Amino acid sequence: MIPEIEYLRPGNLQEALQMLSEYGETARPIAGGTDILPGFHINSRRFRDIKTLVDISNLPEITAIREANGGVYIGGAVTFTDIVKHPLIREKYPMLADAAAQIGSVQIRNRATLAGNFVNNAPCADSVPPLLVYDARVTVRSLRGERHQPLGEFLLKPYRTQLQPDEMVTEVFLPPLPAGFRGEFYKLGRRRGVAISRITLAVLVKMDQRVIEDIRIASGAVTPIGARFPELEAQARGKTAEADFLKELAIQLGEQILQRTGLRWSSAYKLPVVQQVFYQLLRRICQ
Amino acid sequence: MKEISIHFTVNGKKVSLNVPSRKRLLDVLREDLGLTGTKEGCDVGECGACTVVMNGRAVHSCLVLAAQADGAEILTVEGLAQNGELYPLQKNFLEYGAVQCGFCIPGMLMSSYALIQENPHPGEEEIKEAIAGNLCRCTGYKQIIQAVEATVKR
Ligand code: FES
Ligand code: FES
Numbered sequence: 001m002i003p004e005i006e007y008l009r010p011g012n013l014q015e016a017l018q019m020l021s022e023y024g025e026t027a028r029p030i031a032g033g034t035d036i037l038p039g040f041h042i043n044s045r046r047f048r049d050i051k052t053l054v055d056i057s058n059l060p061e062i063t064a065i066r067e068a069n070g071g072v073y074i075g076g077a078v079t080f081t082d083i084v085k086h087p088l089i090r091e092k093y094p095m096l097a098d099a100a101a102q103i104g105s106v107q108i109r110n111r112a113t114l115a116g117n118f119v120n121n122a123p124c125a126d127s128v129p130p131l132l133v134y135d136a137r138v139t140v141r142s143l144r145g146e147r148h149q150p151l152g153e154f155l156l157k158p159y160r161t162q163l164q165p166d167e168m169v170t171e172v173f174l175p176p177l178p179a180g181f182r183g184e185f186y187k188l189g190r191r192r193g194v195a196i197s198r199i200t201l202a203v204l205v206k207m208d209q210r211v212i213e214d215i216r217i218a219s220g221a222v223t224p225i226g227a228r229f230p231e232l233e234a235q236a237r238g239k240t241a242e243a244d245f246l247k248e249l250a251i252q253l254g255e256q257i258l259q260r261t262g263l264r265w266s267s268a269y270k271l272p273v274v275q276q277v278f279y280q281l282l283r284r285i286c287q
Numbered sequence: 288m289k290e291i292s293i294h295f296t297v298n299g300k301k302v303s304l305n306v307p308s309r310k311r312l313l314d315v316l317r318e319d320l321g322l323t324g325t326k327e328g329c330d331v332g333e334c335g336a337c338t339v340v341m342n343g344r345a346v347h348s349c350l351v352l353a354a355q356a357d358g359a360e361i362l363t364v365e366g367l368a369q370n371g372e373l374y375p376l377q378k379n380f381l382e383y384g385a386v387q388c389g390f391c392i393p394g395m396l397m398s399s400y401a402l403i404q405e406n407p408h409p410g411e412e413e414i415k416e417a418i419a420g421n422l423c424r425c426t427g428y429k430q431i432i433q434a435v436e437a438t439v440k441r
Contacts, residue, residue: 006289007308007354030352037311037350038331053308055355081344105420106398108332110344111351 002040006052013061013141013170019054021143021166026051029168031077032111034104035120046159057113062170065089070176076169080109080117080127093174095130095185095202102126102187115169118151121225123158128226129202129218130185131172139171148173155225180206181214184281188273197221199274205241205285212236212286217253222274223260232256241286250279293357297322298366312356313337313348316363324364324393328422335421338394339363345401345417364393367400376400379434387425394421399435408439 008027010016020027030036030053039047056062062075065086072088080100083089090097103109103117103126115138117127128151136151140163151172154162163169183204187197200220206213215236220226232252239245254275294303297320306315316322316339328336330349337349340362367374376399379385386392395418402409402417409417414435423431 002309002311002352004289004307005309007291007352009354009357030355033350033352033355034332034347037352041330053352055352057355104332105335106401106417107335107338107345107347107350107420110346 001043002037003050005050007055008052009055010059013059013168016054016056016059017141017143017166017168019052020168023052023054025049025165027054027165028052029054029056031055031057031113031116032079032108034108034112035116035122056168062168069173072174074114074172074174076115076171077113078115080104080112080114081106083114084109089174092177093130093134095183095204096127096134096174098185099126099130099187099200099202114172118155118226119161119163119169121155121157121159121161123223123225124197124200124221125226126187126197126200126220128155129200129220131174132218132226132228133183133202133204133216134174134177135216137173137175138169139173140167141170142167146170152228155227158224177204178206178214181216182206182285183216184285186277186281188277199270199277200226201274201278201281203278203281203285205282207241207286210240210242212239212241217278219253219257219274222257222270227260229253229256241282243283246279246282246286249282250275253278291354291357293353295356295358296360298361298363306353308352308354310353311349312339312341312351312353312361315353315356316348316361322363322365326390326393328390333420333422334391335394335398335418336391338397338421340397340401340404343401343404345398347420362397362400364396367396374400376403376435376438379437380431383430383434383437385426385430385434391421391423391425395423395431399431399438402435403439409435411436 028050062077064075066073080103083100117125131151138154140147181204186201188199199222202218204216215233217229254271289308290305291308292305316325326336328334332347332350338345339348341359398418398421
């Protein structure tokens with residue numbers, strides 16, 4: 001059941017921010033509604049205090065994808081379908097397009113937004129690992145002003161971000177990726193459509209002959225929230241990409257995941273899979 | 288009860304009504320407009336039985352607040368047949384035995400319809416992707432895919 005709620009539709013961003021500031025904790029922006037409405041339906045604790053929904057899905061200021069500063073700005077209400085179809089994102093940030101294409105189902109992608117995916121910050125949010133390896137930055141607005149933050153800092157813990165009740169994510173910036181990076185996104189789910197991810201990995205590597213010049217690694221679903229692995233990345237830089245070393249890196253990835261999550265009932269299954277998949281990804285990217 | 292007034296187009300007809308703001312598009316279609324072809328299955332975006340086409344895109348009507356459909360063009364399964372004649376997709380669903388209990392069929396039709404509008408000659412993979420969010424517990428999907436294929440080949 002959807003509870004008694006008040007529905008507000010601001011005409012522009014400024015009005016939306018005013019509403020959020022006025023209603024505070026009891027208000028929540030709604031765009032695609034693909035997390036909030038099922039959440040209401042199962043009476044999820046996370047959405048119980050909501051009394052007012054502020055519909056931001058059609059605000060002109062946040063529904064566009066634009067090219068600037070060498071990168072791409074994606075508006076806070078841009079849907080996954082918009083992302084999948086966007087030629088520039090497909091060309092320059094293919095892992096994001098790839099992840100977006102595998103989210104939910106056509107019906108979900110037509111409504112669900114990129115910003116909603118990481119603001120909800122479920123451990124299995126598929127867009128997060130690619131965004132993290134692309135060093136995405138978020139723009140957050142409120143009546144108090146605007147701030148910019150790397151996504152990795154913005155995300156705090158499962159279902160928690162630094163977003164305050166009066167704030168809204170207005171844009172995501174994907175900075176230009178230095179030439180020479182190649183990458184791949186991997187997702188394991190139980191069913192083809194609408195699968196909750198069990199494992200996601202995003203890996204970007206820049207090779208200089210046989211040497212790993214730079215590398216970015218992120219995972220989702222197997223870590224409490226989507227996250228990068230800075231120690232692992234540091235360790236790999238400057239190393240020759242030979243099978244033994246890549247295997248070693250994969251073993252360590254498994255160990256770091258275990259450290260972050262603790263032993264779970266599913267670890268016995270997931271860890272070897274993560275390690276094997278990661279190893280194979282590296283082999284393909286580095287060859 | 289908090290109410291909101293909405294104006295939208297459903298199957299080509301302009302509709303205006305006041306609805307409680309907690310009602311979903313699915314509820315308004317079925318309860319207020321009597322369009323019960325759109326089915327209510329899981330209510331959480333997993334089964335696709337409630338699929339309608341909104342502004343040209345397939346959406347779950349269980350995940351859209353009616354208020355969010357204000358100003359939209361909605362097409363439901365009732366809007367497919369024209370002048371008493373079934374839409375080609377519907378004819379092929381019958382011809383290929385793609386309908387058993389029928390519960391998933393309105394959703395399947397609307398997902399396939401949205402696909403064909405956007406991409407008149409989809410391949411098998413594209414058809415499968417378009418209906419990946421629609422569950423069918425009877426047919427095994429094969430006949431449904433064949434029916435869509437037959438429609439786009441003509
Ligand atoms: S009832 Fe809407 S997806 Fe199942
Ligand atoms: S025909 Fe029965 S669920 Fe599809």
